[in-house]
Amino acid sequence: MKLLIALTLLLGMIYCRSASARVAVEDFDNIRLFTLTNKHGLTVKVTNYGAIITSIIMPDRDGQMADVALGYDRVEDYMNAVDKPYLGAIVGRYGNRIARGQFTIGETTYQLAVNNGPNHLHGGIIGFDKVAWDAQPLEGDGECGLQLSYLSQDGEEGYPGNLKVTVTYTLTDTNQLRVDYLATTDKPTHVNLTQHTYFNLKGEGKGDILDHHLTLNAKQFTPVDEGLIPTGELREVAGTPFDFTSAKPIGRDIGQDDQQLQFGGGYDHNFVLAGGDPQDGLPLAARVYEPGSGRVLTIHTSEPGVQFYCGNFLDGRLTGKAGRPYVHRGGFCLETQHYPNSPNQANFPSTLLQPGAEYRTTTTFSFSTD
Ligand code: BGC
Numbered sequence: 001m002k003l004l005i006a007l008t009l010l011l012g013m014i015y016c017r018s019a020s021a022r023v024a025v026e027d028f029d030n031i032r033l034f035t036l037t038n039k040h041g042l043t044v045k046v047t048n049y050g051a052i053i054t055s056i057i058m059p060d061r062d063g064q065m066a067d068v069a070l071g072y073d074r075v076e077d078y079m080n081a082v083d084k085p086y087l088g089a090i091v092g093r094y095g096n097r098i099a100r101g102q103f104t105i106g107e108t109t110y111q112l113a114v115n116n117g118p119n120h121l122h123g124g125i126i127g128f129d130k131v132a133w134d135a136q137p138l139e140g141d142g143e144c145g146l147q148l149s150y151l152s153q154d155g156e157e158g159y160p161g162n163l164k165v166t167v168t169y170t171l172t173d174t175n176q177l178r179v180d181y182l183a184t185t186d187k188p189t190h191v192n193l194t195q196h197t198y199f200n201l202k203g204e205g206k207g208d209i210l211d212h213h214l215t216l217n218a219k220q221f222t223p224v225d226e227g228l229i230p231t232g233e234l235r236e237v238a239g240t241p242f243d244f245t246s247a248k249p250i251g252r253d254i255g256q257d258d259q260q261l262q263f264g265g266g267y268d269h270n271f272v273l274a275g276g277d278p279q280d281g282l283p284l285a286a287r288v289y290e291p292g293s294g295r296v297l298t299i300h301t302s303e304p305g306v307q308f309y310c311g312n313f314l315d316g317r318l319t320g321k322a323g324r325p326y327v328h329r330g331g332f333c334l335e336t337q338h339y340p341n342s343p344n345q346a347n348f349p350s351t352l353l354q355p356g357a358e359y360r361t362t363t364t365f366s367f368s369t370d
Pocket residue numbers: 084085086096228268269307309313333335
């Protein structure tokens with residue numbers, strides 16, 4: 001287990017220069033837990049185990065706070081959970097699936113760890129979600145954050161090249177959580193990093209998310225085979241259950257007799273983002289509105305795709321922070337990314353990273369009410 005158990009215990013609070021935004025640090029069963037708080041009391045907790053977001057506490061339209069991120073109280077639960085569904089984690093070196101765990105760069109075919117039927121999923125057996133990252137709290141004006149670094153060794157899970165990865169979480173006083181990804185390599189390799197938080201805007205453990213209204217800035221999606229590997233087609237969403245171009249409850253069409261929904265057990269598909277006018281430099285990916293609480297999550301990204309996964313594999317066996325079970329579809333993920341199996345699909349945007357180049361992507365999660 002590539003886990004550094006003996007991490008320094010940091011005591012006390014580290015305050016940012018900003019009057020209000022601050023980072024608190026505490027021990028989390030030998031792994032550190034960092035609490036980012038902004039001037040409105042919005043808090044985001046992050047552990048350096050798996051760079052996992054363990055909690056996001058935000059108000060509803062009446063100011064009632066709730067934790068909208070699925071997770072556990074104890075780091076052991078992240079390590080030992082049934083099926084390890086990547087709650088809150090940074091996923092890599094390659095988020096999503098690579099067919100048969102193989103790709104070819106130049107003359108060389110690489111065999112990656114296979115951990116999802118015949119395929120490679122989310123970086124393999126010990127992906128970036130299951131390692132200890134170095135963590136450095138950051139200070140800023142009106143924002144605070146955490147910079148997490150990890151060196152993925154040449155050959156790890158079968159990937160070529162030493163990959164240096166930095167993920168920076170920044171919480172702003174404008175109620176935005178920004179995630180900046182940076183990676184460099186010493187050999188050509190494939191990289192596709194993403195954030196795997198499961199959200200329930202009613203509050204974690206409060207039933208399913210089928211009544212959340214979702215808008216996706218996507219006119220196409222990438223249909224898959226039975227193993228959830230894209231066929232290579234970019235299919236129009238118009239006239240299908242995959243049309244979220246205007247807000248619609250996640251559950252409205254999920255029961256339709258549709259082969260793609262059968263393959264995914266519901267929505268578990270990559271959507272092709274349409275781009276458009278950027279806000280703060282980034283185009284819109286998704287907006288989710290929960291009518292009961294009025295909570296809104298808006299996501300912008302520099303990535304070309306987003307995997308919309310609506311928790312089809314949750315089945316009530318996992319218990320969350322408030323002691324409530326995570327029921328079927330008890331959370332949704334919107335994983336900004338390049339498309340699945342890109343190393344083997346010449347028509348998809350490339351995930352190849354060359355030595356001397358920088359992998360840089362940014363995704364923002366904005367929290368508001370309506
Ligand atoms: C995948 C799902 C998978 C889940 C947890 C998602 O990103 O698309 O198929 O079950 O992660 O592993």
